[in-house]
Amino acid sequence: MPSYTAPTKDTQFILHDMLGVSEQDIPGYDELDRDFSAAVLEEAGKIASEVLQPLNAVGDKVGCTLENGVVRTPPGFKDAYARVCEGGWPGLDCDPEYGGQGIPYVLHTAVGEYFSAANMAFQVYNGLTHGAVSAINVHATKAQKATFLPKMITGEWTGTMNLTEPHCGTDLALMRTKAEPQGDGTYRVSGQKIFISGGEQDLSDNIIHLVLARIPGGPEGIKGVSLFIVPKFMVNDDGSLGARNGVSVGSIEEKMGLHGNATCVMNYDNATGYLLGEEHKGMRAMFTMMNEARLAVGLQGFAQADVAYQNAVAYANDRLQGRDVTGAQYPDRAADPIIVHPDIRRSLMDQKSFVEGGRALTLWGAHLIDRAHRLNDSDADGLASLLTPVIKGFLTDKGFDSTIAAQQVYGGHGYIEEWGMSQFARDARIAMIYEGANGIQALDLVGRKLAADGGRHIMALFDLVKSFIKENEGDERLKAGFLDPLKSASKDLQAAGMYFMAEGTKNPNNALAGSTDFMHMMGHVCLGLMWARMAKAAHAALDAGATDRDFYEAKIATGRYYMARQLPATSMHLARINSGAEPVMALEAAHF
Incomplete structure (x- = not known):
């Protein structure tokens, strides 16, 4: 049976080493010191692994039933829900005026990852309630808030x-x-x-x-x-x-x-x-809920990829098959574990570098939302809005691909239900569809978000990349492995934007035919920026004498892999975009 361990150490690294949350000027962030966030994350991790994860397969096998107009959830779900509510988890970041704890959204997001990875079906109940709470809190009258919010925040409703x-x-x-x-x-x-x-x-x-x-x-x-x-x-x-x-x-x-x-x-x-x-x-109010839901769905993409990856790593270390081509690594055994083989390593590195990069991107996005809401920062709000279709679309597309790659590590066992890998792939598949299918996310990005506020927010992203490269170009440890690939990928993204400006006005299909490629290109650039920032933070921790050198060195090596093996995909996406709409629209409908 599959297992799950919450990646609390990696979350802490992103929150404190990369984002530096406790040092920021956002109200409430001064409380997010390492000890406090560690306590919250460790407890959330226990709930995830001990309460929610054991019910994941139960939910998949038994499902929900409709009896006399009432839906019965799978065995154990009701008790687990009561325990989650008793711990105050539904109201972690909600308004204290109505019973919430008022903790920043970035920490709520980290907890949501653990719950989604452990039991995605269960967490959807909580996630939609949270979105409804947000919509009511922003748009309702005082009387409506007083009537509905307190019991929704406790989870009673x-x-x-x-x-x-x-x-x-x-x-x-x-x-x-x-x-x-x-x-x-x-x-x-x-x-x-x-x-x-x-x-x-x-x-x-x-x-x-x-x-x-x-x-x-x-x-x-x-x-x-x-x-x-x-x-x-x-x-x-x-x-x-x-x-x-x-x-x-x-x-x-x-x-x-x-x-x-x-x-x-x-x-x-x-x-x-x-x-x-x-x-x-109504759409104004609903989008308060929908935009939050889209970030949560993007999180589901890499969360399912993470639990699938964790189990694939365990299997690859345990499964004996063949010998290392350079010589037997375990001569006392009948064969070497499959993790010695380069193609298995490639697959696992694809998964690991995506999951950790996706986690960093999503927590950065949550931090931008905190800055927008708690400081009324319109620039942060605009950048978060720009990133929303990328987080939702790119992370769920690649998240599904990653669960399939994890399943492949198992060979034939990955296709057998008792091993659990099938469920991760099947559950991850919906994330590409609901809360706006990913093709719609790509159209939203290219058709609306790029031009929003005169293109100010996409230019802000380009400036973030340029500034990071310029500020760190003197660090030889970052230059070749991180900064140069990031600069090249960013140029590809800018070239695609210029193509849309030049050709999209002549024929809108030229832009729309390349929208999914652009969304993926932007996703790669964002993950490239995250990996460059994480590499810088890891080097700083090593320079400061960090005791867990293996963790930080592995972080740097994983980042180098992403920059060398994944980030170059931007040139492929640019070539597709530059081909325009003609290859896409060439066939008459009757010829398909």
């Missing part, structure tokens, strides 16, 4: 996000769900939503649905969409639960993976709803 309908997914302008005003400040919500994660379950006492719907007479298209709070059970004035609302689950989907999370068809039949935010401004 959970939350969902209801966008998709049977006839429309990404194109929400086609939405049909209606919300009829009742004259007393409430609305009657009617319609059907699909693909609703955690839409019904037996973990919490109430479920607070956030539902996109149209108010009759509003503008056509996406500008006429509003967002509503629709509780499963009505909430009385004293906070107790009242009658069942007009919302029910029609069915639960049978999925490729993520079996432990209930994906529901939700029916709204004159359900009482409360407007969240302004009329016809």
Whole structure:
């Protein structure tokens, strides 16, 4: 059976050696000293490995069942959920005014990685509740906050996000769900939503649905969409639960993976709803939740890759097959372990360098969100917005690839369910699809994010790269292995941007045909920047006399691998982009 160990040491390295969190001017970061963050991460790691991970295979094999309108989660999920709530984990970074602990989002993100790696299906319940809490906290009235937030933050109540309908997914302008005003400040919500994660379950006492719907007479298209709070059970004035609302689950989907999370068809039949935010401004409120969810999904990509990698390393050290081509490494055994073979090493290094780079990128993104929210820093907000489709799209694309590579290390055993590697690949697959399929993320990046605020934020990223290279070009330990490859990759990314500017105006398809390549190119440059920063931090720790030299030296060697073997992919992506739309659009639809 698979196992999981939370990478607390690596998280600490990123938080303190690379990001220097306790030295920053962000309110609340002064409390994030090494001892405090270590205590939180160690406890989260224990929950992940001892409580959540043992239930991962159970959730996959048993799944969820629908009985008389109630979804039953897999055995053990309810007790595990109660333990997570008792520990205060759902409200780790939430507003203290409503019972949260107010800890910075960056530490909440680190904890989320551990829970997602240990049991992705379980963590989805928590993740969507957190997103709903964020949307209510930003857009709700004081009365709505007082009614819903305290029990959502404790985990007594959970939350969902209801966008998709049977006839429309990404194109929400086609939405049909209606919300009829009742004259007393409430609305009657009617319609059907699909693909609703955690839409019904037996973990919490109430479920607070956030539902996109149209108010009759509003503008056509996406500008006429509003967002509503629709509780499963009505909430009385004293906070107790009242009658069942007009919302029910029609069915639960049978999925490729993520079996432990209930994906529901939700029916709204004159359900009482409360407007969240302004009329016809629902997307503004929903995007508060969606952008956070997209970062969480990007995290799922490398988290599944990490647990798969951990088990692949253990297998590669244990499985005996063949001999080292340079001579037997274990002559007293019948064969050498497969980790001696260069192609296995290549695969494991691909996985390791991606996972550690992805972790650094995601925590940097979370730090930017903290800076944006806690300091009202518009530059940090803009850069976080630019990075969101990259974190979501690139990390989930590569995360799935990494789980497949880990499965391959097992050979035939990787294809056998009892070894557990199949589940990591099947669970990771959804991350490329939900919260906006990755093709849409690429289109969003190229079509909207690059030009946002006159291109200020992509230029800020280029400046970050240039500044880092210039500041460290005198360090010969970094120059050849890190700075030169980063400079070359950054030039490729800038050349792609120039191509879009020159050709995209002539034919928009020239830009859109290269959007996924650009997203991956930008992902590689971002990971290249992360690895250069981590290498600098590792050298500094060694210079300061760090006792665990093996950890820091391994970090540098892993970074060199990424820069030498992965970062050059930017030149391939640039060549594809420069080929334009003609090869992509050459065939008539009838010829496919």
